[in-house]
Amino acid sequence: MTSSKCEAEIRPYNGRPTVFIDGEPHPLPGFNPNPRGTDRIFERAADYFFQHKLGVYIIHAPIDPFWQGDDIYDTPQGYDPQYFGVDESAEYALAGDPDAYLMVRFTPSPPTSWKALHLNEYALTEAVTTPGSPSLASDLFWEVMARVSTTIVQYCESRPWADRLMGYTNFHVTEGTHMPVDLGWLYDHNPVMVTRWRTFLQAKYHTEEALQNAYGDEALTFDTMQVPRDPLRGAVPDVTNMLYWQPAQQNQGLRDYLELQRDLWHKRFQQICAAMEDGVDRRVVFLYDALKQTQQGWNLGAFFHEKISWSPAYAEVMAGSGHISVAPLLDTPGCDGLMTPLDYQARGIGGVCEAEGIADSVVLRGKYYFAEMDQRTVPLGEIDYGTPRNDREFAALTWRNFATAWTRGFNAYLFDIGGGFYDTDARHDIIGRQIEMIKDSLHWPHENMPGIAMIIDDTAVLETNGSGNFLNEAVMWEQKMGIARCGVPFRIYLFDDLLLDDFPDHRVYYFPNLFRVDEERLEVLKNKVFRDGHVVVWGPGSGISDGQQISTASATALTGFEFDLMPVNTQRRIVLTNFDHSITQDLDPAAIIGGPLAYGPILFPTDGLDLGMAWTKWQCNQVGLAVKTFGKGAAGDQDGKVIQGEGDYAAVFTTAVPLPADLWRGISRYAGAHVYCDDNEVVLADNSLVAMHSMKSGAKRLALPGNHKVTDLITGEYFGDVTDLITFELNAPETRVFLLEAPES
Template identity: 25%
Template sequence: MKNSLLLAAVFLSGLLSAESPLPVIPARPGAALDFDFRGVGGKTEFKDRTGNYKLISDTAPMLEEEGALRISDSARLHIPCKNNAFGEKVTIIMWFLHTAANNYQWETPLLERGLQENRYRNVVPYKRKTGQYDFTLHFAADYPGFTIGRTADSNVGTEGILAHGRPYDRTRSYYNSRFPKWPLTIHNDPAKLYRKNYWQQIVATYDHGACKIYLGGKPVASVPTKRKEKFLSCGHDLVVGAYRTDSDLNKESAEIRVKSLVILPKVLNDQEVADIYAAESPLMDVQRKRENLKLTHHYYSGDRKAADPALKRTLKISKKYMEKLPEDPYKGNRNMTGRFNSNGMLEINGKLYPPVMANMYMGDQSIPRRKVIVTDFAAAGIDVQAFNVYTAWAGDYEYDWKKLDEMLEMHVKSCPTVKLNVMVRLIAPEWFKKKYPEELEMQAANFKEDNPPLKPCLKAGGLLGSEKFRKMSEKFLEAFIEHCEKGPYANHIYSYQLFAGDAGEWYWPGLFAGTSLTGYSEPTRQGLIKFLRKKYNNDVNALRKAWRNDQLTFETVKMPSPKRRLSSEHGLFRDPATAQDIYDIRCYLNARTAECFLSATSLVRRLAPKKIVGIYGGYAMLFAKGVPIMFSGLQTLSQSIRSSSIDFIATPLDYGLRRYKMPGVNINAFEASAALYNKSIWREEDIPTHLYELDLNSRSGSLRETLEVKRRAFGYTLAGRAGFWYCWQMNLPGFHQDEIMEDSAKMKKIADASVNRSRKSVAKVALIFDEYESLMYTNAAGYGRFMNACSWSFYRDMHNSGIPFDVYFPDDLANPKMPDYKMYVFLNQWAISDKLADIIRKKLARNQAMAVWQYAPGYIYNKRFDLNNMKKLTGISFTENMKQRNFAPEQIRYSKSPLAQGLSLEDSLTLSPAFSAKQEPGTEILATANGLNILARAGRSLWSLLPLTPELIRNLARSEGIHIYSNDGNTLVVNESYLMVHTRKDGPFTVSLPAERKVTECIRNRDFGTTKTIHENLPAGTTAIYLLEKTK
């Protein structure tokens, strides 16, 4: 009876909405599938008008609004459908209403068949599950997309019409336009046809691969290319209003109403589409604007029902804490001091704390709401916390400290033991943008033209090129620090963190989305001129010679066009002899970025000399694969690590693989390099928990997943050397649940017990990544997958290799504090100087270490391409071929050498130039492909043309006597005192230790005794942290 009443209530709530029901749209003659959704409310199954198909809701009875199907967060709506159900000529017609129900939602999935890869939302729909994906009809903001079949390939194209956009800076475009071999025609500007808050009709046609999209009866875009594959072949259901992956709970749902969905087994022409729109639009009352859809939890199920977005509940742990607040231990102190000790632990007022912090979502500045979260974490024992305020910089040299003071007071009163990292926003306020529009950075969204139209960067932080903004922001910063240091709560502030540039992460605006090139403002041009005058000693003839322009003067220098900046003279590489202008541009952007953050942090160091100072940074390895590395000023991490005014660098974790069963690695790989200079890397654990309202594709699907991902974060801190902070991505209530906070309290106690234990590395393998010179000569556009596989993917996958490793910069090899390793893996040492080559030789010679080289070691030497220098560096002779080549897994032939056993290439890769190792005495060829010798060994050097793999490193480790902790493929991190395993699959696994240790699993408090071998059997996605204690 109770369930019947509930069902009736749901049914009535759907039908009796404020909007009057729209009339039924007449059935479409000849339709293979034909839904009008009036009457869907309260049902879990709903048949179409052909009687052949039904819509099924997995999580709750369907919601009806305005006589239409309401789709919202956590809805799982699907239509069983056979392969080849509609033939190879198809028309899809849908009426839908999209409003601003969720301000952060940029992607709007409408209809899909197949599985996306289990990655974050902004990759969708680039990555598709091989053989398990047919199509997606969707929107990126106001750009409709109709993607088909194959993964986007920058050297060929993307099947269908791929709409690309990023919510952060509100950019969108058709990705196909970047592929010269993929003919995309834009018939009408979609932004002018798209009508948010109005009912609108989308039509998509498919003819053996050729696609066309219509909005409001008018054609928007088309691709004429045909394909051999079948339209429907993956075997999955049609999914309405969501992206789907191999995990049912991992989807991004749309916030829309859908009135009708019709699929015809034929292709309509332009006139027929226009006629249907003309006939149906009066029924849909298309001229009346609708109110914004209201967020609803109607489809929430399982663990998601615990969500408390209004923060009305008081957690048990918090209630107990508030009943007996601790005394303020810092009362009476005038200040607070902070530093990192040599073990990477926080030392505040002389006492050690584990580097674990709560850093709340900055977008919600409500003090009552933030107080709830501050209390939750204080109750869990996490009283190292962070905050920032938006409103302090009120005008020209005008500051309003009211919100800042209120925030400080709230933290101290809610958590009397709080130790604060105060984050300072050096981002242009709206008043500055309005008053000084000439200081805004300018961007070009069209990459193909010599003189594309420019527009200001309004959404992103940016303004790194503006000297006016830099000086004014530093005056604000000075006033901010002085106010805090002289205020009553200075005795609770141990650290200041500065964020500026795009996303606050110190890179130039626009390229965060990868959809525009910036640097075209007049302030940036003036800064470039100043930089060039200094570099060329004010010698215009030297400038002209370098830039190959006899008419150029310093006064006429300007930023090159996007077309010039994205050109390539030598395949993957820019030619040092002819692209000096581009090299100088990239040098300037990096130098200017460093100038800004070094000047600002030095100011804080002077005003608060005994406090920790930090910034964001460390994106070079991740972004080496694309445009951002070339023009975002990201190649500055080495400088920040070496700066006396910077103590820590913070970077988010990998958004693409942050769920459980995934490695969840930090974007900043350089913990070991930072340790040489007693600096710390902080992992910003942007964990979208199962409670998040923002429907991210990487959101946890359950409470268990949330706990295991959080435990993995603790594991990286205990078994690695970085710190981590909880981060609320896009909303505050993401961790507001009894079970999460109770587990956090438990994990914090485990971390507390680690403060006097060594976090010294046990790695015998070092990865060397050149963030600067080698990347200065690359143009990854067109070779992104290859570049990614050479750097980021390899680093990420090495976490599953069972081999501990550290990551350094090339010049770290000269640092006497750097340990000696048995193997050095040079990921991208493609440019080299005599000085660096000598440093490398001396380091390798110290213990006759193995050197592993990738692709083009030493190829760029003295501003030219030099095969002889490659031999000098590696001991291997090479030939070169400039023809662009594709290497497929099936083309590779491996030798019978133990080093080549079990190797494979994951996916096809395209590259140019290609190199081949010469067959000569002393050189062993280990693999061939396309007539080239692509894997070779000579003496203590091993070289691979194609990206390295963990399997190859394991083979080398065995031959070099390097200990392998596990061969089971789980994520594994280990130091002297702790070992963390995060399982990627169900079942047993074994960890082998190099020496006997007393082993205790900390989370479940299991004693393994004194042993060299850990045998476990755990479900996939489980984190285990083992304490390793030396025995006498």
């Protein structure tokens, strides 16, 4: 290895994690060309991007040339002639853009030749099928995958172009999720998993008496314990009557199995990080496609597969893939951050841009998040959900996506997965300006504005029947509907992030799935959340479990509300009945919260101030939305002044989700948050930028938190040196992005 290779690492710069190469910060505008060489697909796409002088090209290292059967090759043994190999890709990119850097990505899924030899290492469903992925319990597969990962890195390090190679991304198998769970099969019955299961139980319970007590079955022994079968795949009447939130003895098998998958996934993630690190003798950046906690409730198979229908009760994908308690994994040696796609759902025109990976936690922890913007275009991608239908929509979408990255402190690159998505002069006029702004973004200070924090508990599924349906509504769709359109910036964090000393202050804290309460968690909340005039929004099952039992007592201990409980699954809607409170005074009387999804038990708040009545069952004439003050209450209770005191806050409890944008805006104002826009538009902001994405033309207003010098980032138009209000005409579909700077003295 030569001494001329670059050294790359992540350091903070202007408030955001930044790639430093040989001691200098780089904004890294990037492009990932399709590796197909037929019809000059790779070359034509790259030729268009060369004019922009990029920071990095993300290139593919195909797996099969390095791995066939049980053999791993130090040098690739022939490429599919339809595709560029990693050498061809590197050489072509650097020939056209010699000052750029390279990042190599690969997906170490086993070749068919390995599967043919080792079908016994694959996950086995209760229907005795093997849907495409090796078992998480297969040491053989994961050891081979680690060796292949090291081998590819070592090969790339040996190449003449390695002096421009600043990092690698390992996309894992099925991009970090577990394919059987993606397809609705939670439990793995492969004998290697059964052995792991029994070993896990023995380590956890120590004695068969403890095992029997936990499961409520005196006949159980360690040697005869079988991996559970999934009750969500049972008869419709049985699944219908299966309560979503469950006590430990009722779902102990699920809890234990998910904890085993957690342990296995943590081991595998750490194993692959170590393998990547073993391939280098210098500092480079290692990223991974995994840890997609913002996707809790993801019905991945039903969304992406044309012939799979949406199930009324499907296994939660992230927990079933072992993605539980993942915060410590971000500190694993050999992990510098994540590279995942942007979420594909609701990403089209008029929608929102959200990361699949837990981007805000990554940035908070000083790691790098590099978002794959697989932005499809017509005609190649015209049948795909969210594809822009013309160049105006393409501009609106991509500016929105980049503005999301800039205001959240991460980076994004364009990915030409189809081959030819961006190969027009008109699109490159748009892309060229965006790349200029990515380069400029290095100099923009980044600081979060105190707004709304969605706090996700990635252990939450342990308190449930294992289904993902509720989390799809409360986590995934809440991100895309009300919160994203209320005119207040929001961020998404893990509960464990609250333990960090530098966790940023927000005015509203939303807990969609904090189902379990204990003294340790309460102490964290008292120190970070229950104070300073904040407003806490509690989702429908908040505190319903103490880890063993389902009760109102634990819900009261967490939320401070008293409750009635009805042990039944039911649809939930809320009609607003009190418009005198500042939270609801600007809402339309026609606003109805909730929808047709049935889950239970139901918690009805019985104290606090009633804001709305629940529409659930005949026997339940109960409140569905209530607010309660503690200490001196919220900032809105003190004429908008932010209260500096422990125990001074207010809380809102809701029996139904998702919440409308107008309600989120009312809650935010009550908490003392700055509201940029009252018109239910998609608004993005940090201290240096504010952006609006809209499908409705007309006069628009963005109120700023203080006076700023304002410049239109896209056109360069100057809006004034001292202003706290931006007024402009928006010609939909359009995204407008404004740079905010300190006024000139």
